[in-house]
Amino acid sequence: MSSKKRSWFHNCRISKNCRLTVIWILILIVLFLLWSGSKFKALLIGLLIVLAWAFWLELYNYDIDLGRLIQTGSLSWSRVETVKVWGKSIRLIGECVTDNLNCSDFNTQEEAQAMYQKCLEQIKAENPDITDPHALDVYGLDRDHDGIVCEHLPKAAAY
DSSP: OOOOOOOOOHHHOOOOOHHHHHHHHHHHHHHHHHTTHHHHHHHHHHHHHHHHHHHHHHHHOOOOOOHEEEEEOOOOHHHEEEEEEEEEEEEEEGGGOOOOOOOGGOSSSHHHHHHHHHHHHHHHHHTOOOOOOOGGGGTTOOTSSSSSOOSSSOOOOOO
């Protein structure tokens, strides 16, 4: 088995510390250019704002899918997070990105089921290589893996 040596660029892309360092260096360069009296002040100030925003996003692990941001215009719908479940990396995006989701977050079983189905479909769409349905239950709402989540919650009242 041959192992291909990764380039510095690739290693930096996967290292948070390296990405933060590169952004910080770029911020310092822009600040120096502003301080030195460049005639492109408006452009440099805009670039400084973008770099500061990128630094904040990177520092606080708030990843954005730029394509989805442009498409929807919503930061919350373009938020991206990658989690490990059953040894597989799963990409979460939009409303399904949350620190934790529990049955106690829902009033009825149907409400929990609707969110589960919505996130399941979104996860399938974003992760076409994931075929194991157990890996798609990111928050463990379906403990017995029968497709019905939060079974202990009350049913919605029929009208």
